[in-house]
Amino acid sequence: MMQFDNEVKQALQRMDPPDGFADRVMARIASEGQRSEAPAGSMIPISGRWWRSLAAAALVTVLIGAGLYQMREQRAERREGLRARQEVLLALSIASEKTKVAREAVTEP
Amino acid sequence: MSSWQTSACEERAFALAEADFADVVREHERMVFSIARNMVGDPAAAEELAQEAFLELFRHRDEIESKSHLLFWLRRVTTNRCIDAIRRRRPMLAIDEVPELSEPARYRDPLMSRALRSGMQELPSGQRAVITLRYQEELGLSEIAEALALPLPTVKSHLRRGLARLRTQLETLSRRSP
Numbered sequence: 001m002m003q004f005d006n007e008v009k010q011a012l013q014r015m016d017p018p019d020g021f022a023d024r025v026m027a028r029i030a031s032e033g034q035r036s037e038a039p040a041g042s043m044i045p046i047s048g049r050w051w052r053s054l055a056a057a058a059l060v061t062v063l064i065g066a067g068l069y070q071m072r073e074q075r076a077e078r079r080e081g082l083r084a085r086q087e088v089l090l091a092l093s094i095a096s097e098k099t100k101v102a103r104e105a106v107t108e109p
Numbered sequence: 110m111s112s113w114q115t116s117a118c119e120e121r122a123f124a125l126a127e128a129d130f131a132d133v134v135r136e137h138e139r140m141v142f143s144i145a146r147n148m149v150g151d152p153a154a155a156e157e158l159a160q161e162a163f164l165e166l167f168r169h170r171d172e173i174e175s176k177s178h179l180l181f182w183l184r185r186v187t188t189n190r191c192i193d194a195i196r197r198r199r200p201m202l203a204i205d206e207v208p209e210l211s212e213p214a215r216y217r218d219p220l221m222s223r224a225l226r227s228g229m230q231e232l233p234s235g236q237r238a239v240i241t242l243r244y245q246e247e248l249g250l251s252e253i254a255e256a257l258a259l260p261l262p263t264v265k266s267h268l269r270r271g272l273a274r275l276r277t278q279l280e281t282l283s284r285r286s287p
Contacts, residue, residue: 004276005244011225012245017142018156022134025163029130032164 125170125179133179134163140180140246141187147241148191150230158194162187184246185256188238195234221279228278236271239264 125133141162145155165186166173173179229237235257242253254264 004272007221008225008240008272008275009244009247011222012143012147012229012241014139014143014245015146017138017159018152021138021142021156021159022131024156025134025138025160026131028160028164029167 125173127167127170130167130170133166137180137183138163141183143245144184144187144241145191147226147229147245148188148234148237149194150226154194154198158190159187162190165190181256184242184248185258188242188257192234192238195237224279224282225275228275231278232271232274235259235263236267236274239267240271240275243268 138159142155142159145158145162146152149155149158162183166179166183169182173182229240232240238257239253242248242256243250248256250264250268251261253259254261257264259267
């Protein structure tokens with residue numbers, strides 16, 4: 001048992017990496033650093049929070065717009081109703097006036 | 110308290126500076142490369158995985174609290190990356206394809222070592238990880254459990270089953286050879 005353990009330990013002992021390993025790691029770190037440094041004015045990093053705020057603002061704007069549109073429609077409808085009522089009243093008063101004139105003409109001796 | 114946690118005094122004194130990173134790589138390259146090599150077998154794949162482990166360390170260097178935490182972190186990240194790589198590719202090296210180590214060992218039976226390293230490549234990733242950390246890094250079972258975030262009974266089971274399979278493979282091989 002002990003002998004087998006020793007064999008495994010010896011088979012799996014630490015070994016040197018290929019020459020220049022550390023230099024290659026440092027070169028990759030350097031190239032990664034260059035890639036992550038965005039040139040000035042190229043792109044503004046936008047986070048998820050930023051997108052959520054933008055979506056919320058857009059939703060509020062749409063809701064306010066819809067509310068205003070509905071209010072304007074209701075006001076126009078009310079104005080139209082008032083105008084129609086006034087026209088009906090005018091027509092009735094004209095008709096009443098004409099009836100009166102006709103009655104007077106009939107009743108005159 | 111975890112095995113890598115040390116005194117507050119040491120933690121205060123420790124800082125993984127960007128300027129010293131090359132020294133950190135040189136200090137731990139043998140350990141990291143060997144874990145990868147013992148787990149994936151192929152030297153080129155091992156180098157790639159070892160490089161990635163150091164790149165990840167560089168990205169997270171501000172989180173490293175002490176020298177022991179650095180060791181713990183490197184072992185865990187390297188092992189996990191190797192487990193992922195094994196699960197993705199499952200490379201199986203035949204005994205003839207397992208390269209000889211560049212470093213001659215004084216008391217080692219080269220054929221036996223080669224057979225064992227070849228046998229390692231046929232074990233499931235979890236068993237490979239436990240055996241590598243146990244025999245290469247000489248970690249205790251609870252340290253391995255902590256590094257791999259596995260329950261202690263699972264670590265014991267991986268070790269027992271992995272060694273049993275290695276022994277069986279060696280016996281099969283010795284029966285085949287004249």
